[in-house]
Amino acid sequence: MNRFFIFSGALMLLSFAGRAQDATEEPRAGYSTEGYGNNIISVIPVAAQNEGYAAGITYERFLDPRARISLYVPLTINVQDEAWHYRSQYKTVTTGGLIGFKFYPTSSRGVVRYALGLSVGVYDLARTYSKGYSPVGPAYEDKRKEHYLRAGFLMNNSVNFTLSRKVSLGLDLHLGVGQNGDPDQDDTMPMLLALFRAGYRF
Incomplete structure (x- = not known):
């Protein structure tokens, strides 16, 4: 949890820096916005969500000529193992992601840019329960799998x-x-996704 607060604080500081840069940057003579593609495909090597750490991929597509509005789709997967007892365990695999839009106040074409947006998130929680029994006679194991849906804004x-x-x-x-x-x-519960992404713009 402490790592999450550190990550969030760093993101807020960087966002203020990005907005300050956006407000003060002047177009340079001869500066061209050519060469910035309208697509970004990224990997998410590390993310934090409700169930813990996750990984995934993102796709972003710019929709207007100034590259200020984009469609944004991050997808993540998280695997969590829990044990209530050495004979009673469960494993939860959370897959899903967000689909939404981002708005870049001063265009996304630049070295440092700030954006804000709104997304809809949908996740599937596939939980496998495993419970071992050892009555008189051979031991056996009881397994069952259930799916739960989580969605929000x-x-x-x-x-x-x-x-x-x-x-x-x-x-x-x-x-x-x-x-x-x-x-x-x-x-009803809070939903969280904090991530670092690295990708290629084309």
Whole structure:
């Protein structure tokens, strides 16, 4: 949890720096916006979400001529093992992601850019329960698998770094509220996705 607060604080500081840079940067003589592609495909080597650490991929597509509005789709997977007892365990695989839009106030074409957005998140929690029994006679194991759906709306703040107009790095923080189908948790709960992404812009 401490790592999450450190990550969130760093993201907020970088977002302020990005907005300050956006407000003060003047177009340079002869500066061209050519060479910035309209697509970004990235990997997410590390992310934090409700169930813990995750990994995944993202796709971003710019929709307008100034590259200020984009369609944004991050997908993640998380695997969590829990044990209630040495004979009673369960494993949860959480897959899903967000689909939404980002808005770059001063265009995304630049070295450092800030963006904000709104997304809809949908996740499937596939939970496998495993319980061992050892009555009189041979031991056996009881397994069952259940699926739970989580969906909600999230706000996004991100700081984006474009290196050599092709290499794209970014930090994103998504916070919102969702409806939860997991019977072990509240029906309505906060939703979180904080991630670092590294990708190629073309």
